[in-house]
Amino acid sequence: MKKIAFILLTLFLMVQQIYSQTFEIKSPNKNIRLQVVVNGEISWSASLNENVIIKEARIGMNFSSGQDFGTNSQVKRHSIKEYSSIITPVIPHKDAVIKDEFVQLTLTFKGKYQLKFRAYNDGVAYQFADESTSDKNVMEEKMSLTFPEGARSFFPKENKMYSHNERLYLKKSLVEIASDEFCSLPVVFTTDNAKVLFTETALHDYPGMFVKGNGSTTMDAIHPKFVLEIDTKKKQDRHQTITKEADYIAKVSGSRDYPWRVFMISDDDRTFVESNLTFQLSKPLAIKNTEWIKPGKVAWDWYNANNIYGVDFKSGLNTATYKYYIDFASSNNIEYVILDEGWTKSTTKILDFNPDIDVPELIRYGKEKNVEIILWVLWKPLDANLVQILETYKSWGAKGIKVDFMQRNDQYMVNSYEKIAKECARLELLVDFHGSFKPSGLRRVYPNVVNYEGVKGSENNKFSKSITPEHNVTIPFIRMAAGPMDYTPGAMINRQDADFQINFERPMSLGTRAHQVAMYVVYEAPLQMLCDSPSIYYKEQETVNFISQIPTIWDETIVLHGAIGDYIAVARRKGSKWYIGAMTDWTSRKLELDLSFLKEGNFKMEVFRDGKNANRFAEDYKIDIIEVNKDSKITAEMSAGGGWAAIISIKDINK
Missing domain, CATH: 2.70.98.10 (Beta-galactosidase; Chain A, domain 5)
Structure with a gap:
């Protein structure tokens, strides 16, 4: 046998x-x-x-x-x-x-x-x-x-x-x-x-x-x-x-x-x-006219709970508050303002707006100030009446939508993403998929899809202590490999671990101010948020001035240093300028940055770095202006939870 x-x-x-x-x-x-x-x-x-x-x-x-x-x-x-x-x-x-x-x-x-x-x-x-x-x-x-x-x-x-x-x-x-x-x-x-x-x-x-x-x-x-x-x-x-x-x-x-x-x-x-x-590996472009698709930065309301102050009106979900956002965006060359949850009559009645918020007037006022409006909307009511809702928003003059709470990955939902992207492309509307799965190729087919969430981002600061510097230097290597991510950086209330407190109305971030600023270079997001209150940004105008110079799309990317969960340093070029962002976990670090990617000549480098006391007071920072060239090797010194950012002007500093 x-x-x-x-x-x-x-x-x-x-x-x-x-x-x-x-x-x-x-x-x-x-x-x-x-x-x-x-x-x-x-x-x-x-x-x-x-x-x-x-x-x-x-x-x-x-x-x-x-x-x-x-x-x-x-x-x-x-x-x-x-x-x-x-x-x-x-x-x-x-x-x-x-x-x-x-x-x-x-x-x-x-x-x-x-x-x-x-x-x-x-x-x-x-x-x-x-x-x-x-x-x-x-x-x-x-x-x-x-x-x-x-x-x-x-x-x-x-x-x-x-x-x-x-x-x-x-x-x-x-x-x-x-x-x-x-x-x-x-x-x-x-x-x-x-x-x-x-x-x-x-x-x-x-x-x-x-x-x-x-x-x-x-x-x-x-x-x-x-x-x-x-x-x-x-x-x-x-x-x-x-x-x-x-x-x-x-x-x-x-x-x-x-x-x-x-x-x-x-x-x-x-x-x-x-x-x-x-x-x-994505499918090719499916639309002909793409000239209207304009990436940019966004003044965002939900993270900071519309908490503006120093004004002569009651802040909140009202027209006056959003005109304040528009004024802030206009004065800082920020292209968009999002009206997040609360602008509609209710979360399900999304063809009409909150009686305290005159949406057509805000859109008109925004255009006057060269600021466009993006409207947040829940997926469920949008899916039930897609064409009429989008055509209504378009008739008001909105520039795009932020769709939230999809939460599914089944075949119907995947098809819904594409249906929304296609209909928005027809109407020349941008799409930011929030409450979503990771990017999976749709953004090449319909480039009006400018961002995806599918990432544990800074909004979690409002109700948890999970957004650590270690997490922040993990996601560029993993989640961002799939495509752009709507992390929503820009927190101005910054704390070291011992000083952090959860506060839904007045959220703070773990890590230093320079850590937040570096995100604008490190994190890819053609539609990039400034998450904090305009009232705070006005008090931190020097930081805003630095951030507002940083583009949201890039011509070239070089990663200078990187280890998942430990640290990252990225150099990106847009036109004739280079931008560098470096971030670390809870370990203080020094990273040597080789600038050999520059052309011949002398250049101006504006540096936003951790201050000497950032290990104790996370909002401490220093701005330096130095001269560099392609032979320069610059040390990016970062505190615990720290960061380092630079803008290099490709113009001879002597001219």
């Missing part, structure tokens, strides 16, 4: 070897190697400089009818091609010119589907493509990622899929992550030799992905189910109770591409900040 079993096993292995096919591609610089094995199932692995980083990834898709992907798979043909082109983003949140260079392996399978793999210098990606024309349901998408022993993660743990996706990044060994623990994307995995940042892009008409643990070094993909019923009896303005879900994750029709699964791979943390992979 044992002899028969041995013979059968041998025959099975021989058959597997006969039908097993292996394919390999390397990145253009040859440092990353991706190997694909097809032996009925589909798996792949990736290495960096010959060190295995992703040990094995098993992938596939199961459907209600037709051919499953990755089951009894047989390759009909394959091709390997090199590609190189230039992408020029409409809204350059990082670089105005992106070199899109990669090697692509295309596998065409029996059963009318393809699988594309790409190897870039900064990572790999794969995408399934369905060539059939049938209607069917996606029952599940399979992806099991196995990392080498000892792998760890920066784990944005979720309690449920109905979520704002605003999380802290927990440092956890993969073997410590149980099967009932899961996280949203992006997520970073750490091996002995490199890190992997995993996320998705080109997400259209399909649910967003999460990954869960199982007590080993393997992580598995999961998705929210297709939503069949919502409890409409509960009178909730922003939250939903899902009462019935399908046993599938998506309905699909006809031939289509599925999302790109993106894996940035590097042994240098700076790569995750510099990488444009999620943009490169």
Whole structure:
């Protein structure tokens, strides 16, 4: 009997070897190697400089009818091609010119589907493509990622899929992550030799992905189910109770591409900040006229609870208060003011405004002052009457909307994002998705989508002590790798840890004033907030004068230093000027900044740095003006929770 079993096993292995096919591609610089094995199932692995980083990834898709992907798979043909082109983003949140260079392996399978793999210098990606024309349901998408022993993660743990996706990044060994623990994307995995940042892009008409643990070094993909019923009896303005879900994750029709699964791979943390992979793998621009899309800064009301003072009227949700915001914005070259929660007649009656706030008058007054108005709106009532609401706002003269409290990642919600973006593009309205999942490629298709939240940002200062300097130097490497983030910086009440107090009406930030100022260079956000009260900003005009010089879009980005959760220093160019932002965690640091990226000549550098007493009094800062050139090496000295920022004028200081 044992002899028969041995013979059968041998025959099975021989058959597997006969039908097993292996394919390999390397990145253009040859440092990353991706190997694909097809032996009925589909798996792949990736290495960096010959060190295995992703040990094995098993992938596939199961459907209600037709051919499953990755089951009894047989390759009909394959091709390997090199590609190189230039992408020029409409809204350059990082670089105005992106070199899109990669090697692509295309596998065409029996059963009318393809699988594309790409190897870039900064990572790999794969995408399934369905060539059939049938209607069917996606029952599940399979992806099991196995990392080498000892792998760890920066784990944005979720309690449920109905979520704002605003999380802290927990440092956890993969073997410590149980099967009932899961996280949203992006997520970073750490091996002995490199890190992997995993996320998705080109997400259209399909649910967003999460990954869960199982007590080993393997992580598995999961998705929210297709939503069949919502409890409409509960009178909730922003939250939903899902009462019935399908046993599938998506309905699909006809031939289509599925999302790109993106894996940035590097042994240098700076790569995750510099990488444009999620943009490169997005679908191309879908609108013709983009001249009207204007990024800029925003004077924002909700963080500071409309607390203005030193005026001869009662501040709050009223016309006089918002005219004060507009006057502040106008006098400081701030392009926008947001009317956040409270401007509508109620949170559900959003076609009419609060009787104390004359919205058309504010829009008229703003235009007179060269300041545009953006209107906050809840997703639920907007989704129920999208076209009429947006056309009404457009008729008033609003420039855009801030959509809040989506909280879902299922197929319907993903489609709703695109529906909103498309309709707003038709009406020439900007979109800021707040209460959202991470950017997933939509901003390239519809560049009027200028920002996403999906990040645990400064508004949490109002009710928690979770927004620490360590968190602030973690998110640029992880969340920001997916795209711009609506963190809402600019707090002027700054405290060291021992002095911090939670105050909803008068919030304060952890870390120094220079830490906040540096965010305007470090954090990517084409629509960037100034979160504090105009009354406070007037008293801190020197800080505002510095911030108001910093652009919100960039021509070039260079990361000078970076370690996830420890520190970061970024240099960005806009036109003929360079801007540098550096931030640290609770550890005081000195970072040497090499200015060799400058051209020949002498230049003026205006520096905003921690004051000598910032370790005790976080609002202490100093502004210096010095002369530098391309041979200069400047030391950015930062206090605990500190920062450092500079503006370099590309004009000879002697002229």
